[in-house]
Amino acid sequence: MATSPVNLGSSSIDVPTIVKNLVANKRAAPDKAISDKLSQNSTQISAVGNFTSSVTALQSAIKSLTDGTAFKTQKVSIGDDDVLGATTDTDAQPGSYDIKITQLASAQKTTSSAFTDSKATVGTGTLTISVGDKTLSLDLDSTNNTLETVRDMINKSSSNPGVSAAIVTGKDGAHLVLSSSSTGAANAFKVSSSGGDGKLAALNFDPATDTPTVAGQDAEFTIDGLAASSPTNVATKAIDGVTLTLTKIGESKLDITNDTSAVTTAMQSLVSSYNSFIGTYQQLTKYDPTNQQVGALIGDATVSSIKSQISTLLGKQFTGNAPGPTSLSNLGVSFQTDGTLALDTTKLTKALTDNPKETQDLLSGTDGIAPTLDKLITSWTSTTGILTQRKNNLNQTTKDLNDQQDALDKQMDDYTDRLTKQYTALDAMMTKLAGTTSFLSQQFDLLANSKS
Numbered sequence: 001m002a003t004s005p006v007n008l009g010s011s012s013i014d015v016p017t018i019v020k021n022l023v024a025n026k027r028a029a030p031d032k033a034i035s036d037k038l039s040q041n042s043t044q045i046s047a048v049g050n051f052t053s054s055v056t057a058l059q060s061a062i063k064s065l066t067d068g069t070a071f072k073t074q075k076v077s078i079g080d081d082d083v084l085g086a087t088t089d090t091d092a093q094p095g096s097y098d099i100k101i102t103q104l105a106s107a108q109k110t111t112s113s114a115f116t117d118s119k120a121t122v123g124t125g126t127l128t129i130s131v132g133d134k135t136l137s138l139d140l141d142s143t144n145n146t147l148e149t150v151r152d153m154i155n156k157s158s159s160n161p162g163v164s165a166a167i168v169t170g171k172d173g174a175h176l177v178l179s180s181s182s183t184g185a186a187n188a189f190k191v192s193s194s195g196g197d198g199k200l201a202a203l204n205f206d207p208a209t210d211t212p213t214v215a216g217q218d219a220e221f222t223i224d225g226l227a228a229s230s231p232t233n234v235a236t237k238a239i240d241g242v243t244l245t246l247t248k249i250g251e252s253k254l255d256i257t258n259d260t261s262a263v264t265t266a267m268q269s270l271v272s273s274y275n276s277f278i279g280t281y282q283q284l285t286k287y288d289p290t291n292q293q294v295g296a297l298i299g300d301a302t303v304s305s306i307k308s309q310i311s312t313l314l315g316k317q318f319t320g321n322a323p324g325p326t327s328l329s330n331l332g333v334s335f336q337t338d339g340t341l342a343l344d345t346t347k348l349t350k351a352l353t354d355n356p357k358e359t360q361d362l363l364s365g366t367d368g369i370a371p372t373l374d375k376l377i378t379s380w381t382s383t384t385g386i387l388t389q390r391k392n393n394l395n396q397t398t399k400d401l402n403d404q405q406d407a408l409d410k411q412m413d414d415y416t417d418r419l420t421k422q423y424t425a426l427d428a429m430m431t432k433l434a435g436t437t438s439f440l441s442q443q444f445d446l447l448a449n450s451k452s
Contacts, residue, residue, distance in 0.1 A: 013426065015427055018419075019420050027412050037397075037401055041401065044394050048390050056377065056381055058310070059373075059377040061269040061272070062266070065270065065363050070363075071262075071356075071360045073262035074092045074258060075259040076088055077255040077257070078252055078254055079252045080250060081252075083099075083247060084244065084245065084248075086244050091241030094258055096253070097223050097239065097253070097256075098223070098251070099223055100250075103219060104246055105246075106183055107181070107184075108180040108214060108216030110205045111175050114174065115174045117174050120147050121147075122145055122199065122200060124196035124199070125194055125199075125200045126140070126195050128193070129161060129189055130161065131187060132186060134162070138153050150176065151165040151176065163179065180216050183219075183232050184216060185217050186218075186231060188207040188212075192206075219231075219233050223238060233245065233247070242256065264349070267331070268343055270341075271343045274340070277307075277310070278339050284296055284300075285299070310373065313372060314373075315327070315335060318362060318369075324361070331363075332345060
């Protein structure tokens with residue numbers, strides 16, 4: 001009678017699959033824990049970043065109020081803009097001026113006597129061109145003394161004092177035309193010669209005694225009867241903070257007034273940016289029980305404190321500014337039921353008209369609303385500020401979690417190696433047992449057959 005085989009082992013163990021499943025099972029829980037923490041931390045980083053951006057946007061929006069430039073913007077009115085143009089900077093003050101232009105600035109130009117053509121020789125010796133204390137000396141001989149050579153030597157010289165040369169050919173012949181590069185009497189040039197054959201004297205010119213094609217002269221004008229001048233037709237020092245552009249001889253009225261629209265624009269920017277800030281804050285700290293939605297920063301003490309400080313400042317009464325406006329509400333800024341701000345520009349314009357200095361002090365003075373808010377925001381967003389520290393801490397948490405993930409990966413790699421060795425050894429042992437079982441089965445069969 002045949003004996004049933006005894007299956008003590010097999011060489012068909014799927015070691016990779018067994019190891020893979022065991023490792024996956026072991027790492028599932030810690031993997032999920034790290035992944036969940038990374039996701040939560042990433043959400044926090046994004047939320048803090050959005051909140052910080054809304055705060056810094058508010059700081060940027062009030063810049064012209066913080067530095068006071070909104071109150072230094074001027075409106076320029078010109079009676080005859082064919083005669084005059086004007087722009088102002090922050091140093092300009094309101095005022096009215098009568099300006100009379102009697103002479104425009106010009107650059108000196110001279111024209112030599114006629115030569116046969118551009119290749120005609122002008123003589124030999126030394127030709128000197130002087131502008132103030134700057135000079136250019138050309139040594140001319142028979143190899144380099146044509147009219148066009150002289151032109152090129154002047155234009156290409158590294159010692160050129162500010163004079164350009166050109167050749168103009170008329171009915172009577174070719175002329176060497178010299179022009180100063182800059183307007184004004186101080187930039188008039190003198191041409192002299194010495195040595196050689198004496199023919200260079202034909203190019204000599206002295207602005208003190210000779211008549212130029214165009215005289216080098218300063219602009220001459222009066223401001224309310226006071227004489228003034230400028231080497232160019234753009235006068236930057238005649239009136240503090242005002243640049244005058246002189247374009248035509250004549251008279252014009254110039255009026256400079258405060259441009260209140262700049263303050264209105266700055267206040268609208270403040271209101272708009274604050275409302276965006278509030279929208280961001282409300283989104284990040286909301287709780288929606290209906291849809292089961294919770295803001296990423298709900299209950300966050302830091303952002304709640306910052307929002308509270310900003311809102312308190314914008315709603316504060318500054319009693320020291322009396323009898324002028326003492327709060328933003330006096331300037332037409334009011335809080336709405338949803339926490340946002342609204343601006344009444346009519347009320348603001350009236351405050352700027354009735355109490356311009358007090359309004360400026362309230363908004364832009366040393367202890368004014370804008371400078372105070374700017375300092376607060378800087379303290380929160382500086383390298384040592386609470387929002388920056390918060391971001392740094394969150395980034396460090398991300399790094400720590402990534403380190404934990406790397407450590408888990410290393411641990412799982414070691415675990416994989418250990419299991420692979422163990423199950424490979426088991427497979428080898430079972431393969432050996434399978435061989436022994438087969439041998440014994442054969443022996444039992446032989447024994448059984450011999451007895452039958």
